[in-house]
Amino acid sequence: MASGSAEIPVDEGYEDDGSSIFEDSSRMSMVSSFKHYRLENNRKYHTYRDGAYWMPHDDEALRLDLIAHHLFLLTFNDKLMLAPLQNPKRVIDIGTGIGVWASDFADLYPEAEVIGTDLSPTQRVPQPPNLKWETDDACSEWVYPPDYFDYVHVRLLYASIADWSAFYKECYDHLAPGGYLEHAEISPVLKSDDGSIDMDEAYHHQGRLAIEASERFGKQINIQPHLKDMILQAGFEDVKEFTYKWPIGEWPQDPRLKDIGGWNARHWMEGLETWTLRLLTQYMGWSLEEVKTWTAKMRTSILNRKFHAYQPLTVVYARKPLNPRRTTN
Numbered sequence: 001m002a003s004g005s006a007e008i009p010v011d012e013g014y015e016d017d018g019s020s021i022f023e024d025s026s027r028m029s030m031v032s033s034f035k036h037y038r039l040e041n042n043r044k045y046h047t048y049r050d051g052a053y054w055m056p057h058d059d060e061a062l063r064l065d066l067i068a069h070h071l072f073l074l075t076f077n078d079k080l081m082l083a084p085l086q087n088p089k090r091v092i093d094i095g096t097g098i099g100v101w102a103s104d105f106a107d108l109y110p111e112a113e114v115i116g117t118d119l120s121p122t123q124r125v126p127q128p129p130n131l132k133w134e135t136d137d138a139c140s141e142w143v144y145p146p147d148y149f150d151y152v153h154v155r156l157l158y159a160s161i162a163d164w165s166a167f168y169k170e171c172y173d174h175l176a177p178g179g180y181l182e183h184a185e186i187s188p189v190l191k192s193d194d195g196s197i198d199m200d201e202a203y204h205h206q207g208r209l210a211i212e213a214s215e216r217f218g219k220q221i222n223i224q225p226h227l228k229d230m231i232l233q234a235g236f237e238d239v240k241e242f243t244y245k246w247p248i249g250e251w252p253q254d255p256r257l258k259d260i261g262g263w264n265a266r267h268w269m270e271g272l273e274t275w276t277l278r279l280l281t282q283y284m285g286w287s288l289e290e291v292k293t294w295t296a297k298m299r300t301s302i303l304n305r306k307f308h309a310y311q312p313l314t315v316v317y318a319r320k321p322l323n324p325r326r327t328t329n
Helices: 059-075 100-108 164-174 201-217 224-233 255-283 288-303
Strands: 038-040 043-045 090-094 113-118 131-135 149-155 175-186 237-247 310-319
Touching: 059 100, 059 237, 059 255, 090 100, 100 113, 100 131, 100 149, 149 164, 164 175, 164 224, 175 224, 201 255, 201 288, 224 237, 224 310, 237 255, 255 288
Parallel strands: 090 113, 090 149, 113 131, 149 175
Antiparallel strands: 038 043, 175 310, 237 310
16 A cells, blocks of 8 residues: 555556446445435435535435445555554444444444444444444534543544534543544545646646635535644644545556545545535535536546546544543533
8 A cells, every 4th residue: 555645656558448447337225214304406414403514314425435434444454443452342433424334343343332423313234232323413512421432433524523622622531541533534635646637627626616615614624634733732642643545546556556546436426416515505606507517527537547636545543641631621
């Protein structure tokens, strides 16, 4: 796996290869059974804390959780986390989505009590006996006892938290001394080592558009570069940072990165409208038709084999001190 700073060598035969990962007709399917939702632009959104989150909670959105989970497994060499855990007893997965990470973790650690929380009850995976789901808002004051968890797992909460200092305080206060926080985020700002995407209109404006829309929404989307500093400021110690690159497309030479790139291209092709619809219509004033036109341009760029785009990924884990300082409100 190439590190986050190393340049990714390009497969020279990629541009001339006519095959496509999108020719596979197999699809991840789920049966929707939501009882409480609001319909907006023909997509279903949760009603608990209505408007607090920017993504729908229908089958199209939930399928993206499976793809993202697979991307993380590929990146971590089939490991669920990087933190050096030893017999964790109480674990919480914040923003659990369909719950696939929490379900896998509960299977791996059957003696642990695992909780998966989310704004929307969208869990669609097996529920081991040591796992429970809770509908909750991580931006609110946590209801668990202080020093309760051995491990707090967080990933892909960009544009979901208005006050990161307050969020990390809750993580800190509710971790047991010596317990670990692990947080993984990808950047919405796409990059290329060879400058191949610099002059493409869709790629050029994509990152700026995502940042501006999230700022109007009130929840920063580009937090990936700031994880380590924010976690250090929260009082954690033994802070470890890992950086990766998620290519978009099968253009890398490296077989593992090629595999990641293929799945990430699918992630983007299927996710573009899901990720942008509410932010662009509600906060940027776009029409539904304008959103569809823009996402079509982005899909065209993703399929262009001359463009070698990737997303930066940062993972940080850190430990609560054995003799922690006490935080104040």
